[in-house]
Amino acid sequence: MEDRAAQPITVILDLISQFTGGRGGIDHNIVQFGLAGIMWGLLLTVAWSRRRQAEGARERLLIWGFALGLARELMMISMAFLQALGIIHHDDLHVVFPPLEHALSNMAFMVVAAAFLSFLLGRQERFRRFLLGSLAAVAICYLATFWWWAGHITADPSSKFGQTWCDWLFRINASLWLIYPPLVLMRETSGWLRNLVVTALSFFFLHEFLKIPDMALGEVYEGVFAPIRHGLYLSGVFLLGGVYLREMNELRRRAELELRTQKNLLQTIIDAIPAPIFFKDRQGVYLGCNDAFARHIGYSREKIVGHTAFDVAPAEKARVYHEADLALLREGAVQVYETAVEAADGRQSTVLFHKSVFADPDGQPGGIVGTMIDISDRKRAELDMRRMAFSDAITGLANRALLLDRLEHDLATARRESHQVGLLFMDIDRFKDINDTYGHAVGDQLLQMVAERLKPTIRQSDTLGRFGGDEFILVLSCIKSQREAVMVAEKILELMKTPFHLQDRQVVVGFSIGIAMFPEDGGQPETLLKHADMAMYAAKQGGRNMHHFFSEEMNRRARKRHELEVSLRQAMATEELFLVYQPQYDLGSGRMSGVEALLRWRHPAKGLIPPSLFIPLAEDTGLIQTLGRWVLRSACAQAALWQQAGYPALRMCVNLSGVQLRQGDLLEMVDQALEETGLRPKDLELELTESVLMESAEANIGTLTELKRRGIHLAIDDFGTGYSSLSYLKHFPVDRIKIDRSFISDLPDNQDDAAIVETIIGMARSLKLKLVAEGVETKEQLEFLRLHNCLEMQGFYFAAPMPAAEIEKLLARGARCAVRTLSTG
């Protein structure tokens, strides 16, 4: 029965055996070894090349497994060659090679199987146990076999390894271990990858297992089994290799995809950051950048990436960046520096670079990553702030702080290098009037225009600034003589002569310049400034629109002025000031028609100080406000007293300073004085000098009209000394003209004066203005005036200024102008 059953199989096996060339045929086919060797070699190459990216136990195992497989094939190829070349006989091969070949192929299978187990199951412990167990078993089998085989072959050199019990042991052991991985995988995983791996591992198992029936049959049908087994082996290797390569390909694709995703993500993230970011390699080639960077430097990303700074920045700048990069790569750490960047369109910006080095996979400096913070606005703001701190807001010239700083610096240099410095202190004459007349905006405009005219006069090394108000300073930093300063001053005065176009008007402004020289006039900035200021004051006193050098005399005068000022302040508190009154007579009635209140100062040490000395000082220092208020109130009070005492009404004439007129509170001051004293407005006459009136005619006309509306009389003092425009005179609400005493003093002999006086009298008559002649000292003068019909007079011929009590006496006596009183006031 058994024979019958075995018969058809035997027939088939015989047939296959015949067909395949029988024993020793394909078993030792060099093509098969070659193919398997190529596959193992390829797999080893791939696994080796990937060892960096895919670090891990599996990859290391695979390298070992593939290497063992390759070693087996190489050994088989060399065996085939040795046999083909007749160096070793076929029978002798069985002595050494089979145990080695079995060990290598089995170890290769085990290791590869373990690697796939770990990969597909993801459980390290399990595959480690499997690996250790299988390898230990293979090793034990191998050692035992070899030990036995060594003895056996010595006893019977014709015996074959494949026909001994140790071969059995070997095959059974190997197939038992090789059945394990496919079974585990079948049970625990699924998917096409699992199926392929299971198939490949099963082929390996079958390759080992089929040897067992072959041996059981006495290797009679090795011609059948060998091709099948080796076919299975080759298929297993190719299948596994295919799986692995495909998997590698997939991994690479996935890695690339991931890399691309990561790159996109990174690009999106850095594009979302508003600060420019870039990164370059060690050679300075841009590897990437964000939109902000591309925008900032004005190039597209394509023009930047793959290029160096030399392609996107001017060579000079690129060199700076490159050198900074090299230093950073050399020294590592972080680099922060500020620099100017020029964009493609030439736009300049100041940026703060933060650069650091990034490492390559080997931990070496791989390149540079940097960010740029645009600090142009901050820089500009800092610059503006610095400029604002040192420049005058209206004119843009140096301000007081900068002027003092420069002056100090120039003086230090001049001291060191022994040269001179000229300081020009300039002031616009009557700037206040312009401000009052046209408003502050126009005043500022004038300051700007003056600054513009001054600018071209200065050299690079000079400093021009506004010291405050209408005061300009020019520091001539290095000059050889006073002559140079004079030339500059004259040039400036010449420039200022051209009228300024202000609010559709051509306005001529005067300019006074005071000059102080280093080292003669002072060694310190403060002293020089003070002295130049004094010189400027002297220029103003001297008739304006001129320049004046500082002198010691000026200093002395200034000191005296200062002392006087201090005394005047004290005088106001200690009643050293008092009023005297000078009568004015009406020759028509022969009666005293009015009195002029005149201020006196009796200094405890210096005696009587004339008003011509202290009134201008009071005007300059602002004391005139308080003083004027006091004079007006006292005079009004005195006039009211006389009236209350029953004397005939007298016109009380009070001098007003130009400063008082310009201050806004004149009306209020007058109202208050009248109200407090009870004097009628019509009994008060306010005297304004012709020049004061003309200086700011337009601004004053409103105030004067208001005074007039209240019934207060207005007189033009010192008439004839200024250059009254007749048209203005016609518009001014004045009542009286006071002919200046300078025209009276030489009457009647001086023909010119006589003609002037006659003209003034004629003009007053035609303008219907009243007249009073002041400074009448002689009978001839009186007669001349009377002859020409000027009937009101004031002067020493009639009476000198006198205290109120004296006036009262005169009033009490009903004194008439015939009385010749030459008493002093």
Ligand SMILES: Nc1nc2c(ncn2[C@@H]2O[C@@H]3COP(=O)(O)O[C@H]4[C@@H](O)[C@H](n5cnc6c(=O)[nH]c(N)nc65)O[C@@H]4COP(=O)(O)O[C@H]3[C@H]2O)c(=O)[nH]1
């Ligand atoms: N040679 C000569 N002089 C005569 C004669 N008659 C009078 N005078 C003087 O002529 C000046 C007349 O005053 P003014 O023209 O208003 O000129 C005044 C006036 O402009 C100013 N002043 C005086 N008191 C005041 C005041 O209270 N307020 C203001 N703002 N100015 C005043 O001081 C100037 C000088 O005043 P005074 O020294 O008091 O000098 C007075 C007076 O003493 C004469 O026949 N011959």
